[in-house]
Amino acid sequence: MRSPIVEGKLWGNVEETRSTPSSIKILLRECRGVGITFLIPTRAQRPWSPPVGFQCVYESYFQNETRLWLPIPLLVTSYARRRDAAISQFLNGSLRLSVALMVMAVEVDVSMSVRAFEELTYLKSMGEGLFSIQMRLNYNVIVGHPNRTNHWQCFYFFAKSDGFAFEDPPGDAFRSLWNHDLVDHPDTAVYPKEFIANARAVASLAQESWENITVERIRRVVDRISKRDWRSDLLPLVVGKKRRFLSLPEQSRRR
Template sequence: MDTPQRVLVSESARQLREEREAASLIARDGQGGASEGEASLPDFIPCCYHPEGIFEDLPALAPEQIRSPVVEEQTWENVEETRSTPSRVKAFLRECGGVGVTFLIPTRSQRPWSPPLGFQCIYESYFQSETKLWFPIPRLITSYARRRDAAMSLFLNGAFRILVALMVTAAEIDISMSVQTLEELTYVKSMGDGLLSIQMRPNYNVIVDRPSRTANWQRFYFFVKSDVDHPDSASYPEEFIANARAVVSCVQVSWKDITVKRIRGAIDRISKSKFSFRDYIFFLARVCSLEAFIRI
């Protein structure tokens, strides 16, 4: 489909989405006379963000891809339905440069732990000013999550602040930040309710002045299609300790100095990190058992 055709399809899809969104908001406010069942009818139609600002509705997901929102041991009473809407997410992706992202808005009954198969949940707050993550999501993060058999949405915002600061700092001194180097520098701490925090190890604590909390971070979330082309390294290269020490040999890094401009200057070097063929084969062997990656 060429660009003019995509524009026509996108415009038609936009009008349909806006009508559905308006109807949904009326139903949620109790003004439309719709029953609870009608208000919560599932709409599993992904939308893809193409270059030139074009959004395209894709075919609806197959029933076998849909997960039940009822998951054993996932009963977080404080987790409400998402406040993200199609128009908000589109504006969000334009602002964040999320070209290539395929997203899906959760239904009223869905929660972060029930994405359809092939999708994962992300919070808008991960990519906003207090955390500064970017699209495409760096493969260090996706690989680290897979190594931990954890979904991205299990990690608190503070975890990604540390990862962003470390990736930028390493790139600026031409160090490839591998999963092993990251594990040498940090450790994972359980925060209860299945949530995880990443902390700097005491001897390596060079990232300072990080915000301790992110207000209302759980309110806005949506599902994105998961890519499975970022292998998780099985081996520990001999230089991973040397790389970790090289990163922390820098002066202390203040989170306030990790600006958007500085991040943009490092992204190309961050994205050039490569995995060996052996690591990729190991990843392919594991990918069939990555059910936990999209579980939350």
């Protein structure tokens, strides 16, 4: 067990979870989660204090506002690992964006690798340990998404870090405790460039409405997404590097 008290950091805005065994079982059944081992946090535990071998996730990640699936895809864990963040630090919109871009990318037969994802997006601190991933200004290919998810922080649980819950199970070095100072955007020049064509292909797509990224559409391509071959073992990011983004084409507005 880990203590919910983090020295020098106050996150008093988060209450004890309202999730119950019944609510989690219903959730897992609806999103076809099989073999998932989960724990309901105690009254004292919070998202930043999962037991060793578990990760905290919110129920809303898998509901209609976000539509993430199980096992949690490689892109999510790879991005969190490279930013030295816990998954539970990201707002629903961050996961929603991940879902939409993975679906749109695989439909045009390209891979939404973590490096392509980083070039299309930027990270914004929302305060109190929370972060939001957002599309870069000129490449917003997702529109019509919810502005906020009500009471999303009230329903959370701990999922065991294994192959049933995660496509790429978080190891012992994966962060589960919250981090106030996430690693910044990478220096593009020091990484392999095979992701450039994929990032450009997605950036040039016409805008898609979130309401069209349906559960049925997601399920049609989940297997293809999980079989995409891309490196998840890239070097850790280096704090303090100057940001150098790709020169991507202006997004077309075929609406």
